Amino acid sequence: MNPSGRRKFIVGAAAAVGTAGIAAGVAWWRSRDAGLAEPPREPPPADFPNALLVPGPSGMFGVVDATQPLAIVAKATSHPLVPGKPGPMLAYEIEQDGVRFLNPVLKTRKGAGFRARFWNALDEESIIHWHGLEVDSNNDGHPHYAIPGGATYDYHFTVTNRAATYWYHAHPHHLTGKQVHLGLAGLLIVEDDEELALQQALDLTFGVNDIPLVIQDKRFDDSGALIYTPDAQDRDHGYLGTDALVNLTPRPYFDAAPRIYRFRILNASNARLLRLAFRHGEGLIDFHLIGSDGGLLDRPRPLQEAFVPAGGRLDVLLDLRAARSPADLTLVSLPFDPMYNESESSAPAGDHAPHATDGSDAPRRSAIPDGAALDLLRIRVRGKAAYQRAVPQTLSFLAPPPATDAAPRVITFDLAGGVWRINGMTYDIKATPIVVKRGATEVWEVRNTARGMPHPVHLHGFQSRVLSREGSPPQQQSLAVDPGGLAATDLGWKDTVTVWPGEIVRIVTDFSHPYLGDQVYMVHCHNLEHADHGMMLNFRIAS
Known part of the structure; x- marks a missing residue:
C-alpha cells in the first residue's frame, strides 16, 4: 500500500471510532498498555528522586472533557512543588462531575463548541489567552478584556484548529509574567481524524505512552512557595528560575517500557530558550519530530536536537526499543550561546543572586543562566514489550504555505x-x-x-x-x-x-x-x- 493510501486507510479507521473519542480519551486512566510487561519496581534514582506527574483523573494536571461547558476559576491554592513543602501558588480550578481539577489538561475535538465562564478570584485583574487557537478577538484573551478580581468573563467559540497541543495561560498586561510564573497555565489538546489515526497506528494512550511534558523554570523561597521578584536585569533578559520543573515536578523520573512513546513538549517558561535532546550514555539518541505548534507535519523528521522557544511546542516520537532495556535516558537541554552579549547590558543573564522577599539582603540561589546545560527528566526503560509497531511515514495532509505577490x-x-x-x-x-x-x-x-x-x-x-x-x-x-x-x-x-x-x-x-x-x-x-x-x-x- 502506498503512503497516501495507507494514510487514507488509517484515517478512515480512526473516523469509524466516531465522536466517542473524547469521552474515551478522558477515561484513559482505566486502560493499560496491551502486551506490555509491567516494569519492575525499583527505588527512584538518587539524582532524580521524584516520580513525574502525569495526567490523571483528578487534581493537578487532571484531564477534563472540554466539549462540556466549563467554569474556570483563577485562584490562590497550594501544591507541593517542592516535595514535603505544600507551597502557595496560583492555579486554574475546574470542577466536573463532582471532581476537582487544578491546571487541567483540556481535551476537545476540531469542530466542537467551547463554552467556559472564567471567574477571576484573584485580587488583581486577569484574563485567559488560548495560545495558538484561531478565534475572534472577543475570545482570544487580549489584555483589553482583562477583568478585575471578583468578575467573570464568558468564552464561546467553535474549535476550528487542526489537532495539536495548544495551551492556555494568563494574559493581563503588566501581570502576565507574574501570573504565569506563579502557576496560571495549562494544556489544551485538540484532536481530529488524523490525530486519532496516529494514536491507533502506534497504540498510543494519553497519559500512559502519550505523555505531555510541560517544562518550566521556577524560583522558590525557603518555604517552597513560588516567588516572582524581578529586578532590572530580569526585566531586561527575562525572569529565569533556580530550578527546572517538568509537569511541576523537580528532578523527575519516568518509568517506561521498550516501545514507541510520544512526548508532547511545551516550553512554558517565562523566558528560557531550550535546546532539547535525549541523552543515552555518552551520546544522543535519535527521535522523530512529528509536529510543532500547529499540529502534525506531513511526515516524521529524524532529529537529535531542537530549539524550543518560550511558548513553543514539539511533538516527538521516541523509540525506546533502540535503548535495549534496561537502560537510562535523560531529556536534556544542551548548552548553547544565548547571545545575550549582543545586548546593551554586559551582565550575563541569570548570573546574579535573587534576594529574599522579606526585605533582607540575604541572597537566594542564583538563577540558572540561559543557555546552560540542564538535565530535565530521567527515563528508565525496563521490562519487555510485545510491540511491533513502526513510525508511520505519512502523518497528515499539510498544504503548502499560502502564496502572495504582495511586498513583505x-x-x-x-x-x-x-x-x-x-x-x-x-x-x-x-x-x-x-x-x-x-x-x-x-x-x-x-x-x-x-x-x-x-x-x-x-x-x-x-x-x-x-x-x-x-x-x-x-x-x-x-x-x-x-x-x-x-x-x-x-x-x-x-x-x-x-x-x-x-x-x-x-x-x-x-x-x-x-x-x-x-x-x-x-x-x-x-x-x-x-x-x-x-x-x-x-x-x-x-x-
Whole structure:
C-alpha cells in the first residue's frame, strides 16, 4: 500500500471510532498498555528522586472533557512543588462531575463548541489567552478584556484548529509574567481524524505512552512557595528560575517500557530558550519530530536536537526499543550561546543572586543562566514489550504555505535606550499601528537587530508558516534542512518563532476569518518580561 493510501486507510479507521473519542480519551486512566510487561519496581534514582506527574483523573494536571461547558476559576491554592513543602501558588480550578481539577489538561475535538465562564478570584485583574487557537478577538484573551478580581468573563467559540497541543495561560498586561510564573497555565489538546489515526497506528494512550511534558523554570523561597521578584536585569533578559520543573515536578523520573512513546513538549517558561535532546550514555539518541505548534507535519523528521522557544511546542516520537532495556535516558537541554552579549547590558543573564522577599539582603540561589546545560527528566526503560509497531511515514495532509505577490511587511524587534520595542514603538493598549485587510495573505519580514537577544515572536489568532531564515547564527544554521535555512521545527504551522540577533525570518499568514466586524489581535515577544514591559503591538484585521 502506498503512503497516501495507507494514510487514507488509517484515517478512515480512526473516523469509524466516531465522536466517542473524547469521552474515551478522558477515561484513559482505566486502560493499560496491551502486551506490555509491567516494569519492575525499583527505588527512584538518587539524582532524580521524584516520580513525574502525569495526567490523571483528578487534581493537578487532571484531564477534563472540554466539549462540556466549563467554569474556570483563577485562584490562590497550594501544591507541593517542592516535595514535603505544600507551597502557595496560583492555579486554574475546574470542577466536573463532582471532581476537582487544578491546571487541567483540556481535551476537545476540531469542530466542537467551547463554552467556559472564567471567574477571576484573584485580587488583581486577569484574563485567559488560548495560545495558538484561531478565534475572534472577543475570545482570544487580549489584555483589553482583562477583568478585575471578583468578575467573570464568558468564552464561546467553535474549535476550528487542526489537532495539536495548544495551551492556555494568563494574559493581563503588566501581570502576565507574574501570573504565569506563579502557576496560571495549562494544556489544551485538540484532536481530529488524523490525530486519532496516529494514536491507533502506534497504540498510543494519553497519559500512559502519550505523555505531555510541560517544562518550566521556577524560583522558590525557603518555604517552597513560588516567588516572582524581578529586578532590572530580569526585566531586561527575562525572569529565569533556580530550578527546572517538568509537569511541576523537580528532578523527575519516568518509568517506561521498550516501545514507541510520544512526548508532547511545551516550553512554558517565562523566558528560557531550550535546546532539547535525549541523552543515552555518552551520546544522543535519535527521535522523530512529528509536529510543532500547529499540529502534525506531513511526515516524521529524524532529529537529535531542537530549539524550543518560550511558548513553543514539539511533538516527538521516541523509540525506546533502540535503548535495549534496561537502560537510562535523560531529556536534556544542551548548552548553547544565548547571545545575550549582543545586548546593551554586559551582565550575563541569570548570573546574579535573587534576594529574599522579606526585605533582607540575604541572597537566594542564583538563577540558572540561559543557555546552560540542564538535565530535565530521567527515563528508565525496563521490562519487555510485545510491540511491533513502526513510525508511520505519512502523518497528515499539510498544504503548502499560502502564496502572495504582495511586498513583505517589515516588523523590527530592537532595543533602544534600554527599552525593547517593535517597529520603534512600545505597547499602547488602545492603538492598532498594524492594519491588515481581512482575507489578505501577508509575508511578515521579522527582523531582529544585532544589538539584541533572541525573541520568541508570537502571533495571536492565526497560525503561520515560516518561509525562510537569513543571517542565522551557526547554532541555528547547523539545524537547517532546506536551502531557505529552515530547521525541521519550522516546517509545520507555527504561532511562536525564535528570531535570533541579526536574523531575518519571513513568515506568511492568511488573515482570512469568518467573524463579523474588525478584529484586534497582538504580535509580541513571548519572553513575558519583555511583553509586560511593552514589546507588543496590536494589529487590526479590517473588515
